[in-house]
Amino acid sequence: MIKLLLTQPGINVSEANNLGQTPLHVCAANPELLEATRILLAHPDIQTTVTDADDMPPLAFAVESGSIAMFDLIANRPEVDISSLFSDGRNVLHMVCSSEETEDSKRLAEDLLDRGVPINDGLETWGSPLYCAMEKRNFDIALMLLSRGADPKLEIDAGHRWGHLHHLLWKPHPRQTELLRELLAKGVEVDRRTVDYANLSRDTIVFDFGGTPLAFALFGAKNVECMKLLLRAGARARAMSGSAEQGKEQSIIATLFQTFPDDTTTEEDFENIKEGVVLLLKRATDIGRFGEGATALELASDAAHYAENWALLSLLMEHATILTVDPDYVQELSDDYEPEAVEIKAALAKFKKELLAEPV
Numbered sequence: 449m450i451k452l453l454l455t456q457p458g459i460n461v462s463e464a465n466n467l468g469q470t471p472l473h474v475c476a477a478n479p480e481l482l483e484a485t486r487i488l489l490a491h492p493d494i495q496t497t498v499t500d501a502d503d504m505p506p507l508a509f510a511v512e513s514g515s516i517a518m519f520d521l522i523a524n525r526p527e528v529d530i531s532s533l534f535s536d537g538r539n540v541l542h543m544v545c546s547s548e549e550t551e552d553s554k555r556l557a558e559d560l561l562d563r564g565v566p567i568n569d570g571l572e573t574w575g576s577p578l579y580c581a582m583e584k585r586n587f588d589i590a591l592m593l594l595s596r597g598a599d600p601k602l603e604i605d606a607g608h609r610w611g612h613l614h615h616l617l618w619k620p621h622p623r624q625t626e627l628l629r630e631l632l633a634k635g636v637e638v639d640r641r642t643v644d645y646a647n648l649s650r651d652t653i654v655f656d657f658g659g660t661p662l663a664f665a666l667f668g669a670k671n672v673e674c675m676k677l678l679l680r681a682g683a684r685a686r687a688m689s690g691s692a693e694q695g696k697e698q699s700i701i702a703t704l705f706q707t708f709p710d711d712t713t714t715e716e717d718f719e720n721i722k723e724g725v726v727l728l729l730k731r732a733t734d735i736g737r738f739g740e741g742a743t744a745l746e747l748a749s750d751a752a753h754y755a756e757n758w759a760l761l762s763l764l765m766e767h768a769t770i771l772t773v774d775p776d777y778v779q780e781l782s783d784d785y786e787p788e789a790v791e792i793k794a795a796l797a798k799f800k801k802e803l804l805a806e807p808v
Contacts, residue, residue, distance in 0.1 A: 464498075464500070467500055467501050468499070468500035468501035468502070469500045469501075470495065470498055470500075470506070471488055472485065472488050472489075472494065472495075472496065472498075472506040472522075473500055473504075473505075473506050473509050474509075475488060476506040476507070476509035476510040476513060476518060476522060477509040477510075477512060477513050478513065479513050479514065479515035479517070479518055482515070482517055482518055482521070485518060485521055485522070486521060489521060489522070489525070496522060496525050496527060496528055497527060497528060499535070502535075502536075503534070503535035503536070504534060504535070504536075505528075505534070506522055507519075507522050507523060507528055507530065507540065508534055508540070508543060510522045510523070511540050511543040511544060511547070511556075512543060512547065514547060514548070514550065514552055514553060515552070516552050516555060516556050516559070519540075519556060523540075523563075530560065530563060530565055531563075531564060531565050531566060533569060533570060536573065536574075537570050537572065537573030537574050538570055538573070538574050539565060539566065539569050539570060539577075540560055540565060541557060541560050541561070541565045541566075541567065541569075541577040542569075542570055542574050542577050542580050544556050544557045544560065544577075544589075545557065545577045545578070545580040545581040545584070545586060545589055545593070546580040546581075546583070546584055547584075548584075549584070549586035549587075549588060549589055553586075553589065554588055554589055554592065557577075557589050557592065557593070558592060558596075561596050567593060567596060567597055567598050568597075568598065568599055568602055571602055575602075575603065575609070576598060576599070576602050577593060577598065578590060578593045578594070578598040578599075578600060578612070579603065579612060581593060582612045582615040582616060583610075583615050585615065585616075585621065587616075587621060587623045587624070587627050588623075590627060591623070591626070591627055591630060594630045594631070594634060599634065600612050600631050600634050600635065600636035601634070601635050601636065601637065603637065603640065609642075610642050611636075611637060611640040611642075611661070612631060612636055613628070613631065613636060613637075613638070613640070613661035613664070613678075614640070614642055614659075614661060614664055616628060616631070616661075616669075617661055617664035617665045617668050617669045617671070617674060618664050618668040618669070619668055619669060620669050620670060620671065621669070624669060624671065624674060625671065625673050625674055625677070628674050628677055628678075629677060632677060632678075632681045638660075638661060638662075638678055638681050638682055638683040639660050639661075639662075639682075639683055639684055639687060640660065640661070641659060641660050641687070641688070642659060659687075659689045659700070659703065660683065660684070660687045660689070660700075661678055661683065662675060662678050662679070662683045662684070662685070662687060662700060663687070663689045663700045663703060663704075665678060665724075666700060666704055666721070666724045666725075666728075667703070667704045667707055667721065670717055670720040670721060670724070671720070672720055672723045672724050672727060675724055675727055675728075676727065679727070679731065685700070685728050685731030685732065685733045686699070686731070686732065686733055686734065686738075687700065688738075688739055689702070689703040697739035697740055697741055698738060698739045698740075698741030698742060698743065698744075699733055699734045699735065699738045699739065699743070699744055700728060700733060701725055701728055701729075701733055701734075701735055701744040702735070702738070702739075702741060702742060702743055702744040702746075702747060703741075704721065704724075704725070704744075705744050705747040705748055705751070705760055706742070706747060718759070722763055725763060725764075725767070726763075726767050729764075729767045729768055729769070729772055730767075732769075732771045732772055733772060734772055734773065735748075735764055735768050735772050735773045736772070736773035736774050736777040736778070737774070737777055743777075743781075744764065745761075745764060745768075745773060745777070745778070745781060746781060747760070748760035748761040748763075748764050749761055749781060749785075749792055749795075749796065752791075752792055752795070753785065753789055753791070753792040761795065765795070765798075765799045765802070768799075768803075769803070769806060770803045770804075770806050773803065775800045775803045775804050778796055778799055778800040778803065779796075779800055781796060782796040782797060782800075
């Protein structure tokens, strides 16, 4: 049918619809129309670089189709420049890295690099192709890009945007430790802090604060090995977390205690969290006055007193030292409870005594 239509006198093979899309745009977006695309491209009047209402050419539609065969049909035309940036600041590699990760998309990403598509383009708008892969958690592609020269130090500062490591660590992934090692070896920034978020829900985790990758590794990935790697690379255990806009900045441990344990926390999660907290306490992370938000010791004490959950307070009392909390603050906290709160007052008094007994 298409062949017959193309033989009609006066046919406009590149006539656009109300979205500015030509027949080539429409076919390029659908892998099942590969033969129709081949027929269109054989027409002498075909326009392969015309853009639609969003200023996107058929090549962009071919990338989004996920079909290597469709991409090759259009990309191999001599008038098509696969290295150029689209009007929105992306190139074809950005689009592949932002698509669903499949064996085809991984092969296509490598093929694009072999053809000379720039690996670090588009920083002012979308970030690099590596950033797009990290944002979509396409970690196989990210590892390939790093092996081909992608630079993780090239991160844009676009307001709310997370860095490479935030995308890596906001929830568990079997390859995140491996990928973190590669990113650290190439000099990725370890203390980049996100700005405040308001109710940004990602699966079962709700981030309502700004934080560094170390914070995300603790209560996002719950990955102690990643925490150790970050600390060895120079991440600050005493970095601020929490919400700066709401005047609730606090220590990483305090922010953790506001979200865990909860109804979704498994026993394995809590064991990982405990190990991470101990790791931070060894690095002198404050559990007392630190920032304007609630303190870790306050939150743990309230959980013990009001919810009869002593797990967090017991953890702090076992591992905290005079380097992580001022004994005078422990007394102030105890004084804030009503006289009838005998059990929590006794626990805090014992904790203060142990702190004061530490050798100087």
